[in-house]
Amino acid sequence: MLTRREALIGAAWAAAAAAAIPATPVMAEVKADVGALPRQKVSLVAPPFVHDHEQVATGGPKIVEFTMKIEEKPVVIDDEGTALRGMTFNGSIPGPMMVVHEGDYLELTLVNPETNEMPHNIDFHAATGALGGGALTHINPGEQVTLRFKATRSGTFVYHCAPEGMIPWHVVSGMSGTVMVLPRGGLKNDKGEPVRYDRIYYVGENEFYIPRDEAGNFKTYESLGESYDDTLAVMRGLVPTHVVFNGKVGALTGENAMKAKVGETVLIVHSQANRDTRPHLIGGHGDYVWEEGKFANPPAKDLETWFVRGGSAAAALYTFLQPGVYAYVNHNLIEAAELGATAHFTVEGEWNDDLMTQVDAPRPIATN
Amino acid sequence: MKPTTTKLAGVALVALAIPTALIGLSQGMQLPADPRVRMAETVRIEPGSFTHMQPGEFLQDSRPAAAPRVPVRIRRPLEIMKYQVRLDDYARCVAAGACKPADAREAGEVPVTGVSYRDALAYAKWYSEATGEDWRLPTDEEWAFAAGSRFRGDIEPLEVDTANPARGWLSSYRREVDLARKPDPQPKPAGSFGVNEKGVADLAGNIWEWTSSCYMRVTLGPDGKAIESAIENCGVRVVQGFHRTYMSNFIRDGKSGGCAVGLPPDNLGFRLVRDNSLGMRMARWFRGGWIAS
Numbered sequence: 001m002l003t004r005r006e007a008l009i010g011a012a013w014a015a016a017a018a019a020a021i022p023a024t025p026v027m028a029e030v031k032a033d034v035g036a037l038p039r040q041k042v043s044l045v046a047p048p049f050v051h052d053h054e055q056v057a058t059g060g061p062k063i064v065e066f067t068m069k070i071e072e073k074p075v076v077i078d079d080e081g082t083a084l085r086g087m088t089f090n091g092s093i094p095g096p097m098m099v100v101h102e103g104d105y106l107e108l109t110l111v112n113p114e115t116n117e118m119p120h121n122i123d124f125h126a127a128t129g130a131l132g133g134g135a136l137t138h139i140n141p142g143e144q145v146t147l148r149f150k151a152t153r154s155g156t157f158v159y160h161c162a163p164e165g166m167i168p169w170h171v172v173s174g175m176s177g178t179v180m181v182l183p184r185g186g187l188k189n190d191k192g193e194p195v196r197y198d199r200i201y202y203v204g205e206n207e208f209y210i211p212r213d214e215a216g217n218f219k220t221y222e223s224l225g226e227s228y229d230d231t232l233a234v235m236r237g238l239v240p241t242h243v244v245f246n247g248k249v250g251a252l253t254g255e256n257a258m259k260a261k262v263g264e265t266v267l268i269v270h271s272q273a274n275r276d277t278r279p280h281l282i283g284g285h286g287d288y289v290w291e292e293g294k295f296a297n298p299p300a301k302d303l304e305t306w307f308v309r310g311g312s313a314a315a316a317l318y319t320f321l322q323p324g325v326y327a328y329v330n331h332n333l334i335e336a337a338e339l340g341a342t343a344h345f346t347v348e349g350e351w352n353d354d355l356m357t358q359v360d361a362p363r364p365i366a367t368n
Numbered sequence: 369m370k371p372t373t374t375k376l377a378g379v380a381l382v383a384l385a386i387p388t389a390l391i392g393l394s395q396g397m398q399l400p401a402d403p404r405v406r407m408a409e410t411v412r413i414e415p416g417s418f419t420h421m422q423p424g425e426f427l428q429d430s431r432p433a434a435a436p437r438v439p440v441r442i443r444r445p446l447e448i449m450k451y452q453v454r455l456d457d458y459a460r461c462v463a464a465g466a467c468k469p470a471d472a473r474e475a476g477e478v479p480v481t482g483v484s485y486r487d488a489l490a491y492a493k494w495y496s497e498a499t500g501e502d503w504r505l506p507t508d509e510e511w512a513f514a515a516g517s518r519f520r521g522d523i524e525p526l527e528v529d530t531a532n533p534a535r536g537w538l539s540s541y542r543r544e545v546d547l548a549r550k551p552d553p554q555p556k557p558a559g560s561f562g563v564n565e566k567g568v569a570d571l572a573g574n575i576w577e578w579t580s581s582c583y584m585r586v587t588l589g590p591d592g593k594a595i596e597s598a599i600e601n602c603g604v605r606v607v608q609g610f611h612r613t614y615m616s617n618f619i620r621d622g623k624s625g626g627c628a629v630g631l632p633p634d635n636l637g638f639r640l641v642r643d644n645s646l647g648m649r650m651a652r653w654f655r656g657g658w659i660a661s
């Protein structure tokens with residue numbers, strides 16, 4: 001009789017075998033001159049930060065190399081100490097952002113340490129063919145794989161794990177992230193004029209489905225395999241127990257609040273690999289918003305709330321005009337306030353009385 | 369300008385609560401206590417004076433102002449529960465049909481949590497009837513007096529800039545961050561947070577306590593002390609603990625409202641004071657006389 005772990009690995013092997021057939025022709029199509037391109041090795045940083053990158057590309061296309069280690073581990077997702085049996089790209093939820101320019105090649109080495117329980121892979125929405133690379137990247141614990149794809153379209157794109165038979169479970173356990181492919185000439189506004197950002201923040205939104213015991217308390221499990229049946233039952237109800245930014249309720253508040261100054265332009269990339277969401281900056285706007293995240297389309301202007309389709313990432317550019325503490329929320333406010341989808345920006349600078357002023361402070365109602 | 373006080377929010381039941389069903393009770397006669405009721409351990413604090421940071425929100429010249437610090441005198445000995453009301457004590461009130469079940473996080477000998485101001489009032493009423501004594505929530509001043517060195521008050525902004533309100537918001541936010549208080553939601557057994565210099569236990573731990581004081585918004589005169597006008601909203605009560613905050617009287621979980629910027633209480637609970645005031649003694653005598661006649 002198979003243990004759960006063996007059964008799950010078995011399912012993945014079957015998928016890997018099926019994928020092996022188209023694999024050979026794909027490999028054969030790689031052009032010989034790619035090998036001659038310059039290479040750049042990039043160290044990833046954990047969200048909400050993004051590794052250093054050029055906004056306007058200098059020089060021609062190159063191969064940008066990244067390495068990510070898959071970490072399966074319990075992850076505390078709220079102040080109550082609720083633990084998710086997490087599966088992560090590089091240890092963070094969401095996985096780190098990878099930035100390249102259009103025409104570059106993104107080359108990822110994915111490592112699945114032997115201490116892990118599950119097989120994993122990666123499906124890049126930015127890539128073309130082989131299930132976004134999913135069919136070429138199945139790796140069991142103790143294996144690694146390297147995939148290269150050409151970034152042919154600019155924009156912000158989700159990536160996620162997609163192992164046959166258990167895709168949604170891996171995704172809602174934390175395995176998603178974002179690739180940003182910048183136009184070689186950088187971002188342009190609706191009139192085609194160049195725009196730049198002083199800071200970039202990457203807000204990954206995840207929803208979790210944590211099983212409860214008879215008393216209504218969140219359950220913990222000894223292993224991923226043991227958590228599977230109960231978690232799947234909650235997932236099928238489609239009602240998440242947590243909706244969070246950066247992997248945890250309050251992960252982007254307090255000492256981890258995002259920072260900016262009046263006059264600075266911030267690019268906020270918001271990804272959700274599984275479910276629709278609607279970011280909103282309370283007291284601010286989106287000056288230029290690529291709602292679908294694709295930079296070949298002109299950005300929408302002056303948005304109050306933008307819609308992020310499940311399985312996509314949006315980019316919003318905003319220049320802060322007023323100092324203060326801003327809440328950045330999923331504007332389903334129940335999800336924001338009760339389930340966790342709230343972040344904060346602290347913005348320093350001078351107050352603009354012309355934009356807003358309290359004409360008359362609260363006082364007893366005037367009687368004449 | 370003459371001080372004006374306006375009462376808002378008829379929702380809130382003011383805590384004068386003359387117990388209604390004290391059949392057979394008369395002045396000087398000790399009611400045999402309900403054997404199921406555990407007599408709370410209390411601490412008696414002798415009268416005294418202290419300087420108190422006033423509760424509420426203060427405006428001066430249409431701008432947020434620091435809360436005035438005013439001398440306060442507690443004129444009678446204060447008899448306050450040494451510990452917060454325990455979950456098993458509260459369960460007796462629930463069993464008697466006088467209290468709604470709490471949204472408590474755990475069972476056992478921990479303080480009751482997940483209770484609103486209204487729940488605390490219901491408990492005080494039941495406990496008074498069961499013991500034949502007058503128990504009520506402390507006022508904000510009484511709590512602060514009992515808390516002594518454990519009283520922190522509101523987390524006020526470090527900077528007030530009349531031209532830039534954001535400085536106040538940012539500096540309060542920074543102050544809360546600098547306090548570096550991590551959420552601590554699990555209730556702990558009575559006594560876990562130790563006693564203060566007055567012998568009162570578990571003040572300013574991970575349970576915030578309801579008081580009977582109402583939220584006030586006060587406009588101060590030019591001296592920053594005299595009250596020009598004040599609005600009292602008794603639908604919102606003063607809550608005391610690690611810091612002082614204000615909650616609507618039906619809230620049981622101070623953490624809901626994650627949008628709001630601010631330090632949320634880990635838990636809401638309460639402790640009571642035994643009321644030995646002249647008014648209460650007279651009321652007791654009066655009730656006795658009234659029932660006897």
Ligand SMILES: [Cu+2]
Pocket residue numbers: 087118119120121161162163170175
């Ligand atoms: Cu996976």
